[in-house]
Amino acid sequence: MQRIEHRACFGGWQDVYRHHSQVLGCEMNVGVYLPPQAADAPCPVLYWLSGLTCSEQNFISKAGAQRYAAEHGIILIAPDTSPRGDDVADADGYDLGKGAGFYLNASQSPWAAHYRMHDYVVDELPAWIEARLPATSARAISGHSMGGHGALVLALRNPGRYRSVSAFSPIVAPSQVPWGRKAFTAYLGDDSRAWQAWDASVLVAHAREKLPLLIDQGSDDEFLQEQLRPELLQQACALAGHPLQLRMQPGYDHSYYFISSFISDHIAHHAGALSE
16 A cells, blocks of 8 residues: 555545555555544545546545535545556547446456456455555445446445445446447447346346435536436336435536535435444
C-alpha cells in the first residue's frame, strides 16, 4: 500500500492510495476520504463507483462529497473504474475496455484475465480497507451512470453486504441498451442469458433482500432515453414489490453538476442506514 496523494479537506484527509490487486492482476489507485472522526474511532464506509471514462479522480475532485462525509463521519472510497496497465486488454472507444469495466467478472478472452471488477469491489477492496484503515464493516454503496449500474447490481447480488444503496443516472437495464449490449457481448459472450446476472432490472425479480433503492435522474440527461431508461427498473420493481424511490430532477443533465447538487441527500440517506 502506497499513499500517493494526501490533502487536508473539511477537517479530514483526502488521500489516494496505490496497491497491487491480486484479483485484477495490476496496480490500482483508490481515492480515500477519511473524515475527522476517523482520527478517534473507526468509521463506516461508503463506496462510490464512477462511470464511463472516469478514474478515482472524478468523484473526489468534482462531487463535493467530503463536506457531507465529514458531517456524518463516513469514509468515502472511490476506486478506479477498470483494471489498468500495459498488459490489460483495451478497445477503441470510450465504452469498452479501460475506464469501462462495468463492475462485472468477464468470462471471455481477452477480458477475463483482468476484468473482475465485481470481485475487486465486493471482496478484495473492502478486505484491504478494513484491515489497513480505521474502517468498520458497515458498508454502503453508490455510483453514477455505469457506476450506478454497478452499485445496484453489486447490492442486489450480495445481500447483507451493504446497509444501503443509491445511484445517480444509472444504467438500470444494460441488457436492453447499446452501452450494456456492447459491453456484455464483449465481456460475457453472445448468450444474452448470461447477461441477466448483471442487470438490475432482472435481478430485482429474485432479490433475497429488499434493500430500498434510491435513484436520482436528471430529466434533461442527454442519455436518458437511449441508454438509461429508468422506467424499466421502475416497472420491474413494481412487479416484484421491491422498494424504489426514483426522483426525476427537472433541468439536470448527466454531469457532476447534477451529482454535486444532490450528493448531500445521498450521503444523509446512507448515514441513516450506516448508523443502525
